[in-house]
Amino acid sequence: MTSEIVIIGGGVIGLAIAIELKMRGTNVTVLCRDFQAAATHAAAGMLAPDAENITNEAMRSLCWRSRALYPDWTTKLEELTGLNTGYRACGILAPVFEEAVGQGSREQGAGSRGKGQNFSPLHPSHCPPASSPAYWLNKEAIHQYQPGLGAEVVGGWWYPEDAQVDNKALAHVLRTAAECVGVELKDGITVEAFLQQQGQVVGVQTNVGIIRAAHYVLASGAWSNELLPLPVRPRKGQMLSVGIPEFAPDLPLKRVLFGQNIYIVPRRDRLIIGATSEDVGFTPNNTPDGIQKLLQAAIRLYPQLKDYPIQEFWWGFRPATPDELPILGTSHCQNLTLATGHYRNGILLTPITATLIADLILEQKPDPLPLLADFHYSRFQSQPSTSTQMLTHSANFSNGNRPAISSLPIQDSPLIIAGKTFQSRLMTGTGKYRSIEEMQQSVAASDCQIVTVAVRRVQTKAPGHEGLAEALDWTKIWMLPNTAGCQTAEEAIRVARLGREMAKLLGQEDNNFIKLEVIPDLKYLLPDPIGTLQAAEQLVKEGFAVLPYINADPMLAKRLEEVGCATVMPLASPIGSGQGLKTTANIQIIIENANVPVVVDAGIGSPSEAAQAMELGADALLINSAIALSPNPAAMARAMNLAAVAGRLAYLAGRMPIKDYASPSSPLTGTITN
Numbered sequence: 001m002t003s004e005i006v007i008i009g010g011g012v013i014g015l016a017i018a019i020e021l022k023m024r025g026t027n028v029t030v031l032c033r034d035f036q037a038a039a040t041h042a043a044a045g046m047l048a049p050d051a052e053n054i055t056n057e058a059m060r061s062l063c064w065r066s067r068a069l070y071p072d073w074t075t076k077l078e079e080l081t082g083l084n085t086g087y088r089a090c091g092i093l094a095p096v097f098e099e100a101v102g103q104g105s106r107e108q109g110a111g112s113r114g115k116g117q118n119f120s121p122l123h124p125s126h127c128p129p130a131s132s133p134a135y136w137l138n139k140e141a142i143h144q145y146q147p148g149l150g151a152e153v154v155g156g157w158w159y160p161e162d163a164q165v166d167n168k169a170l171a172h173v174l175r176t177a178a179e180c181v182g183v184e185l186k187d188g189i190t191v192e193a194f195l196q197q198q199g200q201v202v203g204v205q206t207n208v209g210i211i212r213a214a215h216y217v218l219a220s221g222a223w224s225n226e227l228l229p230l231p232v233r234p235r236k237g238q239m240l241s242v243g244i245p246e247f248a249p250d251l252p253l254k255r256v257l258f259g260q261n262i263y264i265v266p267r268r269d270r271l272i273i274g275a276t277s278e279d280v281g282f283t284p285n286n287t288p289d290g291i292q293k294l295l296q297a298a299i300r301l302y303p304q305l306k307d308y309p310i311q312e313f314w315w316g317f318r319p320a321t322p323d324e325l326p327i328l329g330t331s332h333c334q335n336l337t338l339a340t341g342h343y344r345n346g347i348l349l350t351p352i353t354a355t356l357i358a359d360l361i362l363e364q365k366p367d368p369l370p371l372l373a374d375f376h377y378s379r380f381q382s383q384p385s386t387s388t389q390m391l392t393h394s395a396n397f398s399n400g401n402r403p404a405i406s407s408l409p410i411q412d413s414p415l416i417i418a419g420k421t422f423q424s425r426l427m428t429g430t431g432k433y434r435s436i437e438e439m440q441q442s443v444a445a446s447d448c449q450i451v452t453v454a455v456r457r458v459q460t461k462a463p464g465h466e467g468l469a470e471a472l473d474w475t476k477i478w479m480l481p482n483t484a485g486c487q488t489a490e491e492a493i494r495v496a497r498l499g500r501e502m503a504k505l506l507g508q509e510d511n512n513f514i515k516l517e518v519i520p521d522l523k524y525l526l527p528d529p530i531g532t533l534q535a536a537e538q539l540v541k542e543g544f545a546v547l548p549y550i551n552a553d554p555m556l557a558k559r560l561e562e563v564g565c566a567t568v569m570p571l572a573s574p575i576g577s578g579q580g581l582k583t584t585a586n587i588q589i590i591i592e593n594a595n596v597p598v599v600v601d602a603g604i605g606s607p608s609e610a611a612q613a614m615e616l617g618a619d620a621l622l623i624n625s626a627i628a629l630s631p632n633p634a635a636m637a638r639a640m641n642l643a644a645v646a647g648r649l650a651y652l653a654g655r656m657p658i659k660d661y662a663s664p665s666s667p668l669t670g671t672i673t674n
């Protein structure tokens, strides 16, 4: 199947972008694992930039813009589908149980802070921005304005411009609208990996095969980290609803109540009560503790609901980022756009996200205001990356009279593995060093950004692996846990899971990389191709970026790529043998056919062999023994670094043709004769 644009994820964000793109004349397909299993359905539907007290200026501005789009946007969707979204400009009331110092005496009754007025924040937790109106209501005013509030409420803020939408209804309307305008919706499709080649996504690997498009949008919410190493993590929220009984006055609650760690959202016939905020991964289910806390807080805020019939419990996973801002805009691949990480405000941010992302993709009108700049994924990268840059990493010849590489007329793109960008093309290991200090010096001298670590040896504190975790600065070096010592697929899968935890423990929360080694043969250390393929398949399903160590077998390399591996790592010769490149012909075939980076791993014994592998067109090298076993490991590490850069440069520059006969270097014509 080929579509112009494929969107991964069918929550509000994916669907709204799809409709926007389709309405502007593009063919769009939405691939979704499960339309129902989405934060979209679990949310409360508050459109609450003011009540949420958003402090980041760019985010506040984005939220206001989106809130302002809501009336027209929902009207258009409703006209298109004949369905109701439940959008209500009902305002949000934020009662408080304790008055901040000075608040009561300064604020008498309801009073506007007015646009642009300089207001000192008396109650910082609810201090809204200057350009969205907010009113302080004292005790008398708030109880009059909203009868039925708990007796302990001493006042509160009224945010008239905040609103709500029935998020479940909105999801239904969006799906219907998408169908009406001709978006192709595919439920039950799990995208397992992006297939990347030279800075482009060339397809997505799914449970039903490879699907290709000209452009891709990642909108897979809390699950985004399964596909790219983005720091998006699930933040669980539990919710419940109570019915509004017949004896209660019609819609007793006219506006959303937004308390501390609790909110109550009135719908036509029920009250939505939410929400917990739990860092428990994708742990499912409601818990007695969660529900009890919600009910207690809700009853304190609005006591009469204690007699309302409980209707439903549910939970969902907010897509949270470390700074709680979304990830929007371009990615490391030219044809992949990111729209994820909307955390607590994805329903609110849906219309503006759809508009800006469609502008970005179709009009290549990047963000004139700019609205997207603050939400670019690169804010999480320690080293800024660009899609194309000079080959400047490491080898710096500028000390002598030689030119710096950056001044050469040659362009290179960085090494990208599973969406993560690296400037260095040399990976090293940690084994076989005579001391931890030698290892540290060598890693530093190699200037590598990826270091592989044998999970089992760290776990068992094998010689040379004690204190390893502390020996390297994991804020600068990307850990590549490996499954060395595993003889079967099952063992490797188990150790890979431990490896992921190990990386997390060392602060690499979003590290899902695993170097897969399944090696039953202890004499030649040759990997088991079948076990490797089986383990790779499973690990890819579990969201790992799998880097499999293999014999240089082109067919196996292809199969591993097809199941979604992030690289292939063919051996040059047996691990630790230092025999150099013995598999050149097969590595050449692998390189020719690969759509993922090819990392030549194992057996390289000298810098000339490292350079030779890079000259073939390998994307990177993994070298351990040749460095660790050199009498001067740090110097050898540096030499390997230079060799990797030299080989890469030579590959990019292009080799001269080989000729059968000599050809004089000095021209024969125009020579001086006596």
Ligand SMILES: Cc1cc2nc3c(=O)[nH]c(=O)nc-3n(C[C@H](O)[C@H](O)[C@H](O)COP(=O)(O)OP(=O)(O)OC[C@H]3O[C@@H](n4cnc5c(N)ncnc54)[C@H](O)[C@@H]3O)c2cc1C
Binding pocket: 008, 009, 010, 011, 012, 013, 014, 031, 032, 033, 034, 035, 036, 037, 038, 039, 040, 041, 042, 043, 044, 045, 046, 047, 048, 189, 190, 191, 192, 219, 220, 221, 222, 223, 224, 226, 227, 236, 237, 238, 239, 274, 275, 315, 316, 317, 318, 319, 339, 340, 341, 342, 343, 344, 345, 346, 347, 348, 349
């Ligand atoms: C309890 C709770 C309350 C909330 N309340 C509010 C609120 O009041 N106001 C507000 O603005 N926001 C609220 N939110 C946040 C809001 O729900 C989210 O920010 C928003 O739904 C994110 O939308 P999304 O489309 O990015 O992700 P989702 O809605 O989670 O959709 C992602 C979709 O991608 C699919 N998917 C994932 N991985 C893959 C894959 N590999 N292949 C194919 N498909 C895949 C999933 O199956 C899912 O259908 C709340 C969230 C929760 C959990």
Ligand SMILES: CC(=O)[C@@H](O)[C@H](O)COP(=O)(O)O
Binding pocket: 428, 429, 430, 431, 452, 482, 484, 574, 575, 576, 577, 578, 601, 602, 603, 604, 622, 623, 624, 625, 626
């Ligand atoms: C450390 C590691 O992962 C090795 O198994 C890897 O294959 C490197 O091989 P050499 O030690 O031969 O460089």
